[in-house]
Each structure stands twice: as C-alpha cells, then as structure tokens.
Amino acid sequence: MTVRILLVEDQAIVRNGLKLILEQDEEFQVIVEAGNGIEALSRLEHTHVDLVLMDVRMPEMNGIEATKRIKSLYPNLKVIILTTFEDDEYAYQTLKDGANGFLLKSSEPEKLLSSIHSVLSGGLVLQEDIAAKLMPKLLRQSVVAKDVEIQLSLTERELSIVKLVGEGKSNKEIANSLFLSIGTVKNHITNILQELDLRDRTQLAIYAVKNGLV
Amino acid sequence: MTVRILLVEDQAIVRNGLKLILEQDEEFQVIVEAGNGIEALSRLEHTHVDLVLMDVRMPEMNGIEATKRIKSLYPNLKVIILTTFEDDEYAYQTLKDGANGFLLKSSEPEKLLSSIHSVLSGGLVLQEDIAAKLMPKLLRQSVVAKDVEIQLSLTERELSIVKLVGEGKSNKEIANSLFLSIGTVKNHITNILQELDLRDRTQLAIYAVKNGLV
C-alpha cells in the first residue's frame, strides 16, 4: 500500500531534496507538490492524498494558516509540519489546529521517515527539541528541559538562585533558604543579570519560567 | 547497534508477549525485566539500558511514580509508558514528569515498534487516541484560565498593565507606552497585587507567563 503525499514547500531545491529522501522509502510517493498554502489547498480539491508535508515559512499563505484550513476541510488527513529550530513559536498554534506532527528539516533522513510512519499509524510526533520547548509551555511546570545555553553560562549556585527567583522569592527569602547573606544573593543576581543580558529580577523570573526552569 | 531495553510489567504473561514482539526487531534486546517500580529502580542501578518500557498499573510502585524517579535520576534515559485506553488520566502527570511516549498495549506490533524507533531518534510519541484526549486538556489549561479567573477580577486597564509586567517592562516603560504617569502605574499595580493576592511585580510577571497572558 503506497502512501500518497502532498509536499508543500516554496524552495524548489529543498522540495526536490525532500522528495528524494521520501522516495527512498518505497511506500512513499510524492504525487503532488505545491509552493505555498493556496496552491496546496487547490491541489487537494482535485487529488486524494494520505499525508501532507508542510513547510512553515512560505509566501502567499504560510504553513500555519494552510494547516488550519486543511484540517478544517479534511480532519482525517494527516498533516506534518516541517520547521526549522527557530520557528518553534508557531508550533503551539499549529498543534491547536490539529497538526499531527512536527519535524525539523535538519533531521536525519531515517528519522524523518520513521516519524512519518509513526504518524501514519496514528500517532502524534514531536521532535525532541520542539517537544522540549513546547511542553513547558503546555504543561507550565518543570519538565526536565534544563537548557543547554543556560547551563553553559551559569554556575550551579547561580542556577539555583535563578530557580528561586523564578518562584517569585525575594532576596531575603533566597538568602534564608540557601543560608547566605542578602548581600551575597544580590551579588549573584547582579552577575546573573549581566550574564544573561537582562535588566532586573522580573525579567529573570520570566526567563526562568519560559525556559522551564521552574 | 542494539537497543538495550528494560521491560517493567507485573503480569508475566503480558511481559513475555511484549518481549516476543520487541525481539522481532533485531535491534531490540530486552536485557532486564522488572515486576514493579521499585524493582525497576534497583535494576537500573546495576545495568545500563537505553530505553524503559513501563506499564502504568503495577503493585508496590506504579508506573507514574517510577517514571518520575527514573527521570529525575537519569534525565536522558528514554521512558515509554504502556497503557490501556482507560488509563489516560495519568498521561498528563507522567508527561509532566518527562515520559518520552505513550503507547497503547492494544497496539499492533508494528505500530509499537515504529513508535519506539521514533522515540529513540529523539521524538515524543503520543498515540492518536491518547493525544486526542490529552491535547484539549493541555490546550485548554493555558488559554482558558486567563479569561475565567483573571478577567473576572481585573479591569481592562489592569489587564493591559499585567501583560506589560509579564513582558518585563519597568513602571516607567509601562507609563510611557500607555501614556500614564509613573504614579498611576504604581497605583494600578498595587491594586492588581492585592486583587490577585501576590506580593510584587516579579510574582505578577510569573503569574502572567504561567497563565499565558504573555
């Protein structure tokens, strides 16, 4: 049983690359292609496909809007979003609209293929990096997700202070709970703010929450 | 490269069945087995594994608690939860604790295997039925909370100030962007803090972020 795929991607070179990767798996067949969301929608009117692979950034109509419309017209059609690491902001909205998966363009080909199989057999697939960024947003509580960036630039002590700031603690409370003087806590915070290029504890707290440190 | 698996499941018959399925894929090797969470943890101390397949319902220590502990001890170890359709209540908590996937025991063997591959290559996999039940729950949480609780108690003006605080803006910046005096902004914030039972702008910012106001 072959899987009929609609590939939506504006850059012809990337599109061809993806097509080659997909058709390494003999089950997959790219039977339609489109360069933007509007084109994709009109293609779907005339052709039956099993799966849509959709780029996020495109002219005319982007992947977010296109996914929304496709899903409202064909709720059972599988849609997988192709994205770059920077585009994860959109992930939230698109999942809401019913996308079945989120894959990074930079993935290994095998990873891409196995994820597609997983979606076809009825799953929702999020790639690790995206899931890591998304889950805190959805779950709003500490998962594991210690950011690489943060840990590179901050020391153990600083990290534990950041967490407490992210819980809304005052310097006095932090000092008490870590058995430090208030002055020391202040010094640490000054250093942290400089390191992370933030202005005050409020921005630091926001940073901590958004990065799932709390 | 073989994948070393720890299989945690209390019923011997089911465990053997799963083992047979898993080892149909020559990459997979069940090298350790455990009948409950406590056993699983002690096995992990002595043996290195790449993946844990964990049943939810078990005597002594259930899969939820076990996953939590395993993930805090070995954050990079992949954990997939095996569940029945009725157990989806737990899914939420366990995802929070960092589980990498959720599979139904009733799945087709191939589905199971492809999902495991997907998790190993860095994904988060939710099976359709579970995702369908879970997503609304997750999406509702962060979005709806805002309208119900907060908007009941805060005025328009106050709400717009809360958002700016949630972006890390200072009183001066808020005053400028809303064309108010600094004193007015301070007054508003005092009222907001009282209304929401918070202490300072940092706690307010955290509140705003966690409730998806930013």
Place this chain on the structure above:
DNA sequence: GGATAAAAATGACTTTGGTCACAATGTTTC
C-alpha cells in the same frame, strides 16, 4: 440624580532591588 466604580493623578514615605568596590577563601587548571 445619586451611588458605584474605573481611571488617572500627586506627594510623601518605606522597603526592596541592584550596582560597585573590595576582600577573603577554596578549587581547579595549566
């Protein structure tokens, strides 16, 4: 029309936060 409440403002005041300079100690690294 009077009551109620949001919105805006001012001034005086206290507390907290953040910066800076400087210092002491211990650990790790080369």
Place this chain on the structure above:
DNA sequence: GAAACATTGTGACCAAAGTCATTTTTATCC
C-alpha cells in the same frame, strides 16, 4: 605556584518599586 574562577561577604549608595491618603473626572447602573 600562579592564574582563573566560584563562592561568600561587607558597606555604601542610588534607583526603582510599592504603600497610603486623597482628589478629580468620567461613565454606568438603578
């Protein structure tokens, strides 16, 4: 052993945040 860095601390200082009392205007509700 010197250099680099993490950690802790002090004291002085200024800026920002937050509280409180009080006032004015405007709009809405009964």
